[in-house]
Amino acid sequence: MEIIMIVLAGILFGFAVYNILQKRLLRIVIGTALLSHAAHLFILTMGKLKRGAAPVLREGAENYSDPLPQALILTSIVISFGVTSLLLVLAYRAVKTNGTDNMEELRGNNHD
Amino acid sequence: MENSPNNLIFKTTTVLISFLLLGFSVYLFFSGHNSPGGGFIGGLGTAAALVLMYMAYGFKTVSKVLPINYRILTMTGVLIAILTSAGSFVFGQPFLSHTFTYVHVPLIGKMELATATLFDLGVYLTVVGIALTIILSIAQDRSTSEENTSGQDTYSR
Amino acid sequence: MTNLAILPILIPFLSGVLVAFTHNRLGLTRTLAMLLAIVHLITMGFLSFHVLTEGSIVLEAGDWIAPYGIVLVLDPLSALLVLTTSIILVAAVWYAPSSVSEEQESFYFYAFVFLLITGVSGAFITGDLFNLFVFFEVLLMASYALITHGGKKVQLRESIKYVLINLFSSMLFVTTVSYVYAVLGTVNMAQLAERAAASDSPGIITTVAILLFFVFATKGAAFPLYYWLPRSYIVPNPVISALFGALLTKVGVYSLIRTFTLIFHQQPEIIDNLFIWVGNLTMLFGVLGALASRNIKLIVAYNIIPAIGFMLVGIGMFNIDGLSGSIYYLLQDMIIKAALFLLAGTIASLAGTADINKMGGMIRSHPMLGWMFFIGGLVLAGVPPFSGFIGKLLLVRGAFEKGETVTVIIMLITSLLILLSIVRAFIRVFWGEGNTGAEPAGKHGSQIFSAGFLMLFTVFLGIGAEAILPSVQQIADYLLEPQTYIELVLKGDH
Numbered sequence: 001m002e003i004i005m006i007v008l009a010g011i012l013f014g015f016a017v018y019n020i021l022q023k024r025l026l027r028i029v030i031g032t033a034l035l036s037h038a039a040h041l042f043i044l045t046m047g048k049l050k051r052g053a054a055p056v057l058r059e060g061a062e063n064y065s066d067p068l069p070q071a072l073i074l075t076s077i078v079i080s081f082g083v084t085s086l087l088l089v090l091a092y093r094a095v096k097t098n099g100t101d102n103m104e105e106l107r108g109n110n111h112d
Numbered sequence: 113m114e115n116s117p118n119n120l121i122f123k124t125t126t127v128l129i130s131f132l133l134l135g136f137s138v139y140l141f142f143s144g145h146n147s148p149g150g151g152f153i154g155g156l157g158t159a160a161a162l163v164l165m166y167m168a169y170g171f172k173t174v175s176k177v178l179p180i181n182y183r184i185l186t187m188t189g190v191l192i193a194i195l196t197s198a199g200s201f202v203f204g205q206p207f208l209s210h211t212f213t214y215v216h217v218p219l220i221g222k223m224e225l226a227t228a229t230l231f232d233l234g235v236y237l238t239v240v241g242i243a244l245t246i247i248l249s250i251a252q253d254r255s256t257s258e259e260n261t262s263g264q265d266t267y268s269r
Numbered sequence: 270m271t272n273l274a275i276l277p278i279l280i281p282f283l284s285g286v287l288v289a290f291t292h293n294r295l296g297l298t299r300t301l302a303m304l305l306a307i308v309h310l311i312t313m314g315f316l317s318f319h320v321l322t323e324g325s326i327v328l329e330a331g332d333w334i335a336p337y338g339i340v341l342v343l344d345p346l347s348a349l350l351v352l353t354t355s356i357i358l359v360a361a362v363w364y365a366p367s368s369v370s371e372e373q374e375s376f377y378f379y380a381f382v383f384l385l386i387t388g389v390s391g392a393f394i395t396g397d398l399f400n401l402f403v404f405f406e407v408l409l410m411a412s413y414a415l416i417t418h419g420g421k422k423v424q425l426r427e428s429i430k431y432v433l434i435n436l437f438s439s440m441l442f443v444t445t446v447s448y449v450y451a452v453l454g455t456v457n458m459a460q461l462a463e464r465a466a467a468s469d470s471p472g473i474i475t476t477v478a479i480l481l482f483f484v485f486a487t488k489g490a491a492f493p494l495y496y497w498l499p500r501s502y503i504v505p506n507p508v509i510s511a512l513f514g515a516l517l518t519k520v521g522v523y524s525l526i527r528t529f530t531l532i533f534h535q536q537p538e539i540i541d542n543l544f545i546w547v548g549n550l551t552m553l554f555g556v557l558g559a560l561a562s563r564n565i566k567l568i569v570a571y572n573i574i575p576a577i578g579f580m581l582v583g584i585g586m587f588n589i590d591g592l593s594g595s596i597y598y599l600l601q602d603m604i605i606k607a608a609l610f611l612l613a614g615t616i617a618s619l620a621g622t623a624d625i626n627k628m629g630g631m632i633r634s635h636p637m638l639g640w641m642f643f644i645g646g647l648v649l650a651g652v653p654p655f656s657g658f659i660g661k662l663l664l665v666r667g668a669f670e671k672g673e674t675v676t677v678i679i680m681l682i683t684s685l686l687i688l689l690s691i692v693r694a695f696i697r698v699f700w701g702e703g704n705t706g707a708e709p710a711g712k713h714g715s716q717i718f719s720a721g722f723l724m725l726f727t728v729f730l731g732i733g734a735e736a737i738l739p740s741v742q743q744i745a746d747y748l749l750e751p752q753t754y755i756e757l758v759l760k761g762d763h
Contacts, residue, residue, distance in 0.1 A: 020433070020437070025429070028433065032433070032436050032437075032440075035436075035437070035440045036440055036443075038440075038444075039440045039443045039444045039447070040443075042443075042444055042447050043443065043444075043446075043447040043450070045447075046447040046448065046450055046451035047447075047450065047451075068450070068456070069447070069450065072399055072443075072446070072447075072450075072456075075399070075403060076402075076443050078152065079403070079406045079439075080440075082242075082406075082410065083406070083409075083410070083413075083432075083436055083439075085246050086410070086413055086432070087432055087433075087436070088250075089246070089249070089250060090413070090417060090425065090428060090429060090432060091429065092250065093417075093420065093425055094425040094426060094428075094429055097420070097422050097425050098422055098425065098426055106426045106429065183289075184290075187286055187289050187290055190282075190286050191283075191286050191290075194279070194282060194283055194286065198279060198283075200272065201272055204272075205272075205332065206271055206272060206328055206329055206330060206331065206332045207272050207274075207275040207279075207328055207330055207331070207341075208330045208331040209331055209332045210331070
C-alpha cells in the first residue's frame with residue numbers, strides 16, 4: 001500500500017512540476033495546488049498507513065495510528081488553502097493590470 | 113452575484129440548505145472538543161452557508177440583513193484567540209494551556225466548560241471572516257470590472 | 270517564568286491586531302505602531318539581557334512536555350536575533366510615514382509589518398522543525414501581502430514569481446520534514462539531534478539534510494538559487510525592501526545554522542564542503558551582479574547575496590571562529606542591509622530615479638545622506654573599525670584554521686568588489702555636477718534619522734565589539750555542543 005501511495009505522490013509531483021512550468025498563469029496555480037496535494041499524501045505515507053486503529057487516547061494502547069502526520073497534514077492543508085486563495089487573487093489582479101496571463105510577457109525588463 | 117432570471121429553485125433550496133448548514137456548522141463547532149469538528153471546520157461550514165446566501169440573493173440583500181464587516185470579524189476572532197491563550201500569563205501556566213471544569217446548569221444538567229472552547233471561538237470567527245473576505249472581495253471586484261471593461265477579454269490565448 | 274519565551278511572538282501579533290483595528294484613523298495608527306514597536310524593542314532588550322545573564326528559557330506550549338508538544342526555545346542566539354529584529358522594526362515604523370502613501374498606510378500596512386515580525390521572531394525561537402515551517406509560512410504570507418502592497422503593475426508582475434518560488438520551496442520543506450519524520454520518527458529538534466547522533470545510517474540522514482539545505486538555501490538566496498531575489502526585492506516600497514532584505518533571507522541562514530549545527534552534522538566532510546563551496550560561489554556571483562547593475566536599489570539588493578555567502582562559508586568551517594564570524598556577520602548584516610535599503614530608497618525618491626547614471630552632485634544638498642551611504646558601504650565591505658570588519662576577521666581566521674586558503678582569497682576579493690560597487694554608486698550619485706537634489710530635505714528628515722538610528726547600532730557593533738564578541742563566541746561554542754541544547758529542551762528525563 002505504501003508503495004502505491006508513494007508512486008501516486010510521485011505522479012502528482014510530476015504533474016505539478018509540469019503544470020508549474022507552463023506559460024499560462026491558471027495552469028501554474030493548478031500546478032501549485034497539485035504540489036501541495038502531493039506533499040500531503042507524502043506525509044501521510046511517511047507516517048505509515050494503517051487501518052482500523054484510532055489515535056492514542058489512553059495509556060497503554062497497543063494498536064494505534066500515528067496522530068502526528070495527521071496533525072501536520074491538517075496544518076499544511078490550512079496553509080496551502082490560504083496560499084492558493086492568495087495566489088488566485090494575485091494572479092487575477094496581475095492579469096487585470098498587466099493585460100496578459102502569459103509568463104513570457106510577464107518577464108519584465110531592466111527599465112522599470 | 114446579481115439576480116439572474118432562472119434561480120427560483122436555487123433560491124428556494126437555499127432557504128432550507130443554508131440554515132441546515134448553519135445548524136450543522138454550530139454542531140461541528142461544539143462537538144470539536146472531544147470528537148471530530150472544531151472551530152476551523154465549523155467556521156468553514158458557516159462561511160459556506162453564508163456564501164450560498166450571497167449567491168442566491170445577491171450581495172446587497174444579504175448585506176442589509178447581515179451588516180457584518182468581515183475584516184473586523186477576523187480581527188476580533190484573532191484577538192479572542194490571542195487573549196484566551198495569553199490568559200495563561202495571569203495564572204502562571206505555560207502559554208496556550210487550557211483548563212476545564214464541570215458546571216451544574218439547571219434544566220440541562222452537568223456541563224463541561226472548557227477554556228479551549230473560547231480559543232476555538234476565536235478560530236471560528238477568524239475562519240468565517242477570512243473566508244468571506246476572500247470570496248466577497250473577488251466576487252465584488254469582478255462585478256465592477258465587468259461593467260468597466262466589458263468585452264475586454266482578449267488576453268487569454 | 271517560562272512564558273517569557275512567547276513574548277517575541279505575542280507582542281508583535283497582538284500589536285498587529287490592535288493596529289489593524291485602528292486602520293481607519295491614520296494618526297492613531299502611526300502613534301500606536303511606533304509605541305508598540307518601542308515596547309517590543311524594550312521588552313526584547315530586557316529578554317536578551319535576561320537570557321544572556323541567566324540562561325535560556327524553554328517554553329512547552331500548552332503544558333505538553335518536550336518531545337510531544339511544541340517547544341519554544343529562547344536561547345542566546347535566538348534572543349540576539351529577536352532583539353536585532355525589533356531594532357529593525359522600530360526603524361521601519363519610523364521611516365514608513367514619510368515614504369508609504371497614506372492610502373497604503375491605512376490599508377493594514379502596519380498590521381502586515383507586525384505580522385511579518387511575528388513570523389520572523391517565531392522562526393527564530395521555535396524548537397520544532399514543522400513549527401519552523403509554520404512560522405515560515407506566517408512570515409511569507411505577510412511578505413506576499415507587503416510585496417504587492419500598492420498594487421503597481423511591476424509589483425504584481427514580480428510578486429507572482431516571488432510567491433511561486435517560495436511556495437515551491439515551502440512544499441519541498443514539507444516533503445523534507447516528512448522524510449525526516451520517516452527516518453528519525455520525530456520533528457522536535459532536540460530529539461532529532463539526539464536520534465541523528467545515535468543513528469547507524471548517516472548516509473540517508475545526509476541525503477535528507479541536503480534536501481533541507483536546498484530548501485533553506487532557496488529562502489536564504491544562496492548560489493544558484495538567488496535569481497528570484499534582486500528583482501522582487503526592489504519593486505515594493507523602500508521600507509518593505511528594507512524589512513525583506515534585512516530579515517527574510519536571514520531567517521533562511523538562521524535555519525541553516527540551527528539545523529546543521531544541531532542535527533545534520535553526521536558526515537562533516539560532505540556537509541562542510543557543500544557549505545564552503547556554495548558559499549564561495551554565492552559570494553562571487555552575487556557581487557558580480559552588484560557590479561553589473563546601474564540601479565541603486567538593485568546594487569543594494571545584489572549586495573545581500575555575497576553576505577549570505579560569507580555566512581555560509583562560516584557555517585562550513587564549523588569551528589569557533591567560523592561560527593562566531595557567521596553569527597556576528599548575521600547580526601550586523603541585518604542592521605546594515607536595512608539601513609542601506611532605507612538610504613537607497615531615500616536617494617531614489619529624492620532624485621526621482623533609481624538609475625545612478627542620471628544622478629549627481631547630491632552631496633551639496635544632502636551631505637548627511639551622502640556620508641551615511643558612504644559609511645554604509647565601508648561597513649559592508651568590512652573596513653575597520655566598523656562592524657563588517659570584525660565579522661570578516663573572524664571568518665578569515667576560521668578559514669585559515671580550517672586550511673581553506675581559496676575561500677580566504679575569494680572573501681578578500683569579494684570584499685574589495687563590494688566596496689567598488691558601493692563606492693562607484695556613491696561617486697555617481699553624490700559627486701560631480703548634478704541636476705538632482707535641489708529639493709529641500711523636508712519630509713526626508715525622518716527617513717535619514719531612522720537610517721541613522723540603524724547606523725548607530727552598526728557603529729556600536731564595530732567599536733563595541735569587545736563587549737559583544739564574548740557573547741557571540743559563547744554562542745558559537747554552544748552551537749558546537751548540541752548536547753547542551755538537547756539537555757536544555759528534553760531535560761534528560763524522557
